Amino acid sequence: MVEICWLGQGGFLVAAKKKRILIDPYISDCVFKKQNLARLHPFPVKLEELSPDLLLITHDHMDHFDPEGIPELLAAYPDCRCAASPRAAEHFRRLGVKEENLTECRIGEYFETSSFRITAVPAFHSDPAACGFLIEVEKKRIVITGDTLFDEGLFVPELNNADLLLICINGKLGNMNDSEALEYVKRTMPRCALPMHIGLFAENTADPQPFTDGCRKLNINSFALTPGKWFNL
Ligand SMILES: [Zn+2]
Structure with a gap:
């Protein structure tokens, strides 16, 4: 499962096969300190309950790369592996993460860890090194877009017919909006598509319902996520 x-x-x-991948956790309130954008909800899981085997950025x-939260996380979990797109990998190096514990993810390339196979897929964002990920485990295929604009270059064949698509819909600051996200869904036809990158900052959010309704019209499972609540694939 x-x-x-x-x-x-x-x-x-x-979580699968008794291993956990932690992706882009925004734990602290550093965006508030820098840009005056306050969190609308706290980070929903206690640091001591995260237990990540791999931190994927x-x-x-x-x-996404929380400059306060990630050092805390690395201190709490010194054996956790790290993997990231090139600029974020550089950030890990500045924090002292050793090369043997770090995978730099380049678009189109994959790496394997435990029972997971992780492929970096294209993204088009203001961090020009940004990527999304295809995560394969237990014969399931999960796509997370990361932050990206809608672009023809997104559509690489390995993204088609995923079991789960996690897709940004906020439509601001370099991300696609809900109708572009629906177009992405129509083009790639996942089994389930869930909207993300919403609900944390009042200034940068979107209503998930037009997207979830649009998916259901395509007979694709979709619902609004609740922070901290687990679901099975
Ligand atoms: Zn973001």
Whole structure:
């Protein structure tokens, strides 16, 4: 069984085969300190309950590579592996993560860890090194877009017919909006598509319902996520 928990914004925990991948966790309140954008909800899981085996980062922006939360996490879990797109990998190096514990993810390339196979897929964002990920485990295929605009270059064949698509819909600051996200869904036809990168900042959110309704009209399972609540794939 593959279990997934939304952590708010673009953050997720993916658990399978007794291993956990932690993706883009925004734990602290550093965006408030820098840009005066306050969290609408706290980080939903206690640090001591995260237990990640791999920390996977799509790009080096504060709401994905949390400059306060990630050092805390690395201190709490010194054996956790790290993998990230090139700029975020550089950030890990600046924090002292050793090369043997770090995978730099380049678009089109994959790496394997435990029973997971992880492929970096294209993204088009203001961190030009940003990527999304295709995560394969237990014969399930999960796509997380990361932060990206809608672009023809997104549509690589390995993204088609995923079991689960986690897709940004906020439509601001370099991300696609809900109708572009629906177009992405129509083009790739996942079994289930869930909207993300919403609900954390009042200034940068979107109503998930037009997207979830649009997916259901295509006979694709979709619902609004709740931070901290697990679901099975
Ligand atoms: Zn973001």
